[in-house]
Amino acid sequence: MNALGTYLIKLIKAQGPITIATFMAEALGNAKYGYYMKQDPFGGKGDFTTAPEISQMFGEMVGLWHAVNWLNMGSPDKIHLIEIGPGRATLMQDVLRAMKVIPGLLDAIEVHLVEMSPKLREIQAEKLKNYAQLTWHNRISDALGSAKGEPILIIANEFFDALPVRQFQKQETGWHERLICLDDQEKLSLQLAPVASPEQVIPVALHRADIGSIAEVCTIGENICSEIAEHIQQYCGAALIIDYGHDAHGTGDTLQAVKNHKYVDILSDPGDVDLTCHVDFQRLKEIALKCETRTYGPINQGKFLKSLGIEARSQTLLANANDQQQKDILSALHRLTDNSEMGALFKVLGLTDKSLAGVTGFEQ
Numbered sequence: 133m134n135a136l137g138t139y140l141i142k143l144i145k146a147q148g149p150i151t152i153a154t155f156m157a158e159a160l161g162n163a164k165y166g167y168y169m170k171q172d173p174f175g176g177k178g179d180f181t182t183a184p185e186i187s188q189m190f191g192e193m194v195g196l197w198h199a200v201n202w203l204n205m206g207s208p209d210k211i212h213l214i215e216i217g218p219g220r221a222t223l224m225q226d227v228l229r230a231m232k233v234i235p236g237l238l239d240a241i242e243v244h245l246v247e248m249s250p251k252l253r254e255i256q257a258e259k260l261k262n263y264a265q266l267t268w269h270n271r272i273s274d275a276l277g278s279a280k281g282e283p284i285l286i287i288a289n290e291f292f293d294a295l296p297v298r299q300f301q302k303q304e305t306g307w308h309e310r311l312i313c314l315d316d317q318e319k320l321s322l323q324l325a326p327v328a329s330p331e332q333v334i335p336v337a338l339h340r341a342d343i344g345s346i347a348e349v350c351t352i353g354e355n356i357c358s359e360i361a362e363h364i365q366q367y368c369g370a371a372l373i374i375d376y377g378h379d380a381h382g383t384g385d386t387l388q389a390v391k392n393h394k395y396v397d398i399l400s401d402p403g404d405v406d407l408t409c410h411v412d413f414q415r416l417k418e419i420a421l422k423c424e425t426r427t428y429g430p431i432n433q434g435k436f437l438k439s440l441g442i443e444a445r446s447q448t449l450l451a452n453a454n455d456q457q458q459k460d461i462l463s464a465l466h467r468l469t470d471n472s473e474m475g476a477l478f479k480v481l482g483l484t485d486k487s488l489a490g491v492t493g494f495e496q
């Protein structure tokens with residue numbers, strides 16, 4: 133067992149079984165051994181590839197979406213562009229480059245990066261060194277605090293899927309939480325809590341689910357969404373949440389572990405494999421609506437990018453490209469938009485304040 137596994141075994145011996153959420157939080161964010169804390173997990177040689185790492189066109193479309201919002205807000209003198217979970221900062225770099233073409237926008241922007249990983253912060257600082265106004269935060273609440281009273285533009289791509297979830301399985305006796313405990317050989321293993329949890333932790337839409345169904349609850353994600361929505365509702369702004377997930381409540385175990393672009397056992401090598409869960413977009417939308425923000429989507433990533441003009445953008449890039457580059461551009465366009473690739477699995481949810489008009493990208 134690796135170092136984090138040994139630590140978790142000690143923890144369980146001392147305190148008893150832990151929830152899946154505690155396991156995820158440790159596996160991804162443990163200060164010493166957490167997956168994101170010690171390495172750069174992206175790219176062809178890494179464990180997984182994200183949309184901005186596939187092509188600059190993705191970030192350009194996101195930048196364009198927010199640029200239009202800024203113009204429709206009446207081009208405020210100051211606005212905070214906040215990215216949550218910026219990874220290698222490729223997305224932010226492409227967003228800022230796309231925004232350059234809008235006169236006055238970059239002068240109005242202060243960039244905030246919400247990032248827990250010291251390793252990734254170093255990479256981000258290097259990538260964005262040409263931009264003066266950069267601040268890092270550990271939590272979204274700190275970033276929103278420094279934007280107090282002022283409008284915000286938020287980007288979260290593949291961030292919500294990395295947040296810890298709790299899982300519950302329906303039994304005759306109610307919803308029992310899935311816990312991680314130790315088996316006879318003192319190895320990490322999954323087990324159901326002997327006592328059912330109160331039904332109110334489960335979304336109402338799932339209460340009548342069949343016996344054996346699994347419900348996932350991401351309280352941290354819900355809280356982050358409501359903090360963002362409250363700020364937007366109070367001080368204006370727009371947010372774009374992009375991730376893989378389902379657009380309606382559903383049951384099922386979506387927790388997955390990936391190493392070197394392959395699925396592996398979730399309990400193997402904690403801290404050395406990426407762990408994610410599908411995002412429940414309907415839940416995020418309900419929370420935003422409760423905060424009285426306007427919501428757009430969720431719609432498929434392919435539709436969103438096409439509606440913003442990714443095909444026209446690819447034509448412009450193709451016109452100046454050599455043979456190999458042309459192949460790469462077409463393959464990237466396919467990966468980002470086609471339903472057999474990221475186009476349908478990935479969803480886009482937009483949030484804006486009620487007074488913002490002319491929001492693009494979500495035409496059905």
Ligand code: SAH
Nearest residue numbers: 168182217218219246247248249289290294
């Ligand atoms: N948006 C990037 C990276 C996605 S990976 C892209 O599209 O390429 C997830 C990112 O979120 C990483 O930067 C990771 O370090 C960060 N992250 C994950 N959980 C976090 C948390 N709880 N707080 C802050 N950052 C977190």
